[in-house]
Amino acid sequence: MxxxxxxxxxxxxxxxxxxxxxxxxxxxxxxxxxxxxxxxxxxxxxxxxxxxxxxxxxxxxxxxxxxxxxxxxxxxxxxxxxxxxxxxxxxxxxxxxxxxxxxxxxxxxxxxxxxxxxxxxxxxxxxxKSFITLENHDQEMKRYPYDKVIFQPGHRCTTCDFVKPARSKHCSYCKGCISRQDHHCIWLMNCVGLNNxxxxxxxxxxxxxxxxxxxxxxxxxxxxxxxxxxxxxxxxxxxxxxxxxxxxxxxxxxxxxxxxxxxxxxxxxxxxxxxxxxxxxxxxxxxGMTTNESAKWSDWKDDVADGIAFKLVGGHKRRDSASEPAEIKSSWPVMSDQVLVFTNGEPPKKGHRIGKGSNEVLQPRDSNAEVDARFVQVKSMRELDNIYDLGFWNNLRHVFGFPVGRRSFRT
Ligand SMILES: [Zn+2]
Ligand SMILES: [Zn+2]
Structure with missing residues (x-):
């Protein structure tokens, strides 16, 4: 006993x-x-x-x-x-x-x-394996649009020497960029990604x-x-x-x-x-997220809880959403049109800039500048849109490699 x-x-x-x-x-x-x-x-x-x-x-x-x-x-x-x-x-x-x-x-x-x-x-x-190589890089760039919230366009992987496609991540164990990287699994000696x-x-x-x-x-x-x-x-x-x-x-x-x-x-x-x-x-x-993305969303959750996340409202579409390549528009049902930023604590002021390749607001030097009324504080994560979330069944279909319909996504 x-x-x-x-x-x-x-x-x-x-x-x-x-x-x-x-x-x-x-x-x-x-x-x-x-x-x-x-x-x-x-x-x-x-x-x-x-x-x-x-x-x-x-x-x-x-x-x-x-x-x-x-x-x-x-x-x-x-x-x-x-x-x-x-x-x-x-x-x-x-x-x-x-x-x-x-x-x-x-x-x-x-x-x-x-x-x-x-x-x-x-x-x-x-x-x-789900490696992104020089051979399949073009194709991988067309797989997912950048949501400009957790994946910004224009970021380069300095090791692989190419622009990181949306939803990818460089894995230091596998020594390569992985398509739709979820996490590196030590049990499998492999990254869990798009293909596995x-x-x-x-x-x-x-x-x-x-x-x-x-x-x-x-x-x-x-x-x-x-x-x-x-x-x-x-x-x-x-x-x-x-x-x-x-x-x-x-x-x-x-x-x-x-x-x-x-x-x-x-x-x-x-x-x-x-x-x-x-x-x-x-x-x-x-x-509608990967393990890697859940950590990124969690950072936004902290920003929302701290009251430093702001969203552009009032029919202002993202400047570059219309210029999304046609291949991505045909392959992924939802494009991003939300502009989400975080600040130093104060609401974005008139004359602010948004950091290149990030969502950080760089406030104007003039500390008396007026508040930019186009931005409202995000109070709850429900106000944010995850364009990679197409609803449970479509997400499941996507994971198993089935096509997802254009009109069947959650609105
Ligand atoms: Zn890489
Ligand atoms: Zn890995």
Whole structure:
């Protein structure tokens, strides 16, 4: 019992750590204890260790650690992918030989499918790249319009030496600009972008299904073990018992059926992680944004909350929206016509300029200049338009590579 509790707590603690270390950076958690724990893991503790090392060992330990850390954190290495696949493989090798003789025919058909699909989607998520190269750059420039809110025209990638297409991002791990970059995934050793996002989603879905289905089979088999151990009509099972007795019974069942018990526990603990990722990405599709874009929108959310975001109103169309190339107009249903700016705190004044390639208002030198009445303060994110959001079904269609109709977007 003591050992089992320790193992359960260790797995739970590890899952919580992985959750905080991976999800803690999401803008959603920025001002929560999870965000604080994330900063503690990645900033405060390393800074503390670095300080101690420089005092005690003249920085020797840190330079060794940095070399290893640089490889682990800044190189595109396969360690996490190997760990992830090994965990899958070892779990299956322990679980299936023990479960196979005890499950019905229908499960013998379903189990290979449930196990096979994550490997297939994992393979395609890893091998499909979304690089923007000199060859496909022209085509990528026509894929999405610039919304001039989170993607400005004219920004160059100095490494790849071309103008960054809208929704792209340079990835320092993959060493290239990625089309519709979502995030760099260390599990996949690859960026999740235009060409593999649907495989990545399918991987999350198939993993969630596999873990739930596996937990269900594990639970059924453990129930059979329990029936053998303690008959159903035994007073321990017919009368209400304390939590201690309940955990003791669980421990006894797992101890007498270790392969199924151990892997079922592992599946139950890891399923929420896979589900968490899946739900988050369904939310992103609903919101019509990528992980990369959600961070940019989060900055605007802060600006709106601080009262420094302003919007041009009164039928003033963006000067350059009419000059959007015809190819983009035919490929993407919505063009941007909103002019959104942020200021130093005061409303834009007459004679202001808007920074080149940014949305920052450069106020006129004359501090007595009148307020520019064409701008109103943005009070809520609902007042802002995300031109990449075409409504949930169209966003989903787009993710899976189906065309999106011109007239079917959300208005
Ligand atoms: Zn680049
Ligand atoms: Zn990458």
């Amino acid at each position: 003591g050992a089992l509790q320790t193992i359960a707590l260790a797995i739970l603690g590890f899952s919580a750590f992985v959750f905080v270390a991976l999800f803690g950076r999401l803008p959603f958690f920025r001002k929560t204890p999870i965000g604080f724990l994330y900063r503690t893991i990645w900033i405060y503790i390393p800074n503390g260790i670095s300080y101690l090392d420089s005092c005690l060992f003249g920085g020797y330990i840190l330079s060794c650690w940095n070399r290893a850390g640089n490889y682990v954190f800044y190189e595109n290495h396969p360690l996490v992918l190997i760990f992830f696949t090994s965990l899958l493989l070892v779990g299956e090798l322990i679980f299936i030989p023990s479960a196979w003789p005890r499950v019905s025919m229908i499960h013998r058909v379903c189990i290979p499918i449930a196990i096979g699909l994550p490997y297939i989607f994992l393979y395609f998520s890893v091998v499909c 996002y649907h495989y990545f989603l399918s991987l999350l879905l198939s993993l969630s299904v596999m873990l739930t289905y596996g937990s269900f089979i594990g639970y059924s088999l453990l129930s059979q073990t329990l029936d053998k151990l303690i008959p159903r009509n035994h007073p321990v099972r017919t009368k209400k018992q304390s939590w201690t007795t309940f955990f003791n019974i669980c421990a006894a069942v797992i101890a007498s059926d270790t392969s199924i018990g151990g892997i079922t526990m592992l599946m139950l603990m890891t399923a929420p992680l896979a589900f968490g990722f899946l739900v988050y990405h369904v939310y992103l599709i609903w919101a």
